[in-house]
Amino acid sequence: MDSAASYDPQALRDRAAQLIANVRELSQLGWTPATSSNFSARLDAGHAAITVSGRDKGRLVEDDIMVVDFDGRAVGSAHRPSAETLLHTQLYRRFDDVGCILHTHSRHQTVASRLFAGPGHVRLEGYELLKAFRGNETHETAIDVPVLPNSQHMPTLAAQVDALLDRGPMWGYLIDGHGLYAWGRDMAEARRHLEAFDFLLGCELEIRRLAVAR
Ligand SMILES: CSC[C@@H](O)[C@@H](O)C(=O)COP(=O)(O)O
Ligand SMILES: [Zn+2]
Known part of the structure; x- marks a missing residue:
């Protein structure tokens, strides 16, 4: 146990229940294969509930959700x-207004990441479902979903994400x-955004598949 618990235990129970229920549904879609993926929810201004490493995300129980501070240190676990x-x-x-983060490994996401790693982004343009993203009110818009090189060194990935965030909201x-x-x-x-990304990435992949088959 690295530091004393200083969060609201009822808030943790509430977030854990919500994470468990939602992640089970995402897992049933096949988006969390082989223990992959991780999920979190903000508890307060300095703590988040997050999945324990290596757990089967399709069968999460309360013990699979723990608390970290914003330096990533375990709190009370x-x-x-x-x-x-x-x-x-x-x-x-x-961002004070980020309350939930969902990371999944669906087939659409993984294949699209490979296909678009070269250009470094996937352009999503002209879809009605772009309105699922906060701030978009029309299909007459485009968003570029960044594709970062993979790394096992989280500070490297985090620095790349920070540089992207400096350019504007995403x-x-x-x-x-x-x-x-x-x-x-x-x-x-967060789920609406995740599902919209996955659906639209699937559309982009399907369009390319059909174009090849024509
Ligand atoms: C099982 S391989 C996937 C992991 O390397 C990682 O990418 C992942 O998503 C889950 O890691 P975890 O430590 O369980 O949160
Ligand atoms: Zn992962």
């Missing part, structure tokens, strides 16, 4: 937080050969 905790805490630290990014990070003010918004 002897478990090891997600190996990618820094990619969560950097967002909570930087709701997610891909990591090459890896998966997608998406976030929002709360679980509902």
Whole structure:
């Protein structure tokens, strides 16, 4: 146990229940294969609830959710937080209005990350579902989903994410050969963003498949 618990235990129970229920649904979609993926929710101005590293995300129980501070240190738990905790805490630290972060490894996300690693982004343009992203009110817009090179060194990835965030608001990014990070003010918004990204990436892949087959 690294530091004394200083969060509201009822808030942790509430966030854990919400994470468990939502992650089970995402897992049933096949988006969390082989224990991959990680998930978190803000507890307060200095703590987040996050999945314990290596747990089967389709079968999470309360013991699989732990608390970290925004330096990524375990709070009130002897478990090891997600190996990618820094990619969560950097967002909570930087944006007061980020309340939930969802990282998945769906097939659409992984294949798209490989296909678009060269250009370094996937352009999503002209889709009605672009209105699912906070701030978009029309399909007559485009967003470029960044694709970062993968790394096991989280500070390297986090620095690349910070540089992207300096350029303006965004709701997610891909990591090459890896998966997608998406976030929002709360679980509902983060899920809407995650599902919109996954659906639209699937559309882009399908369009290319059909073009090749023509
Ligand atoms: C099981 S391989 C996937 C991991 O390396 C990682 O990318 C991941 O998403 C889950 O890591 P975790 O430490 O369980 O949060
Ligand atoms: Zn991952």
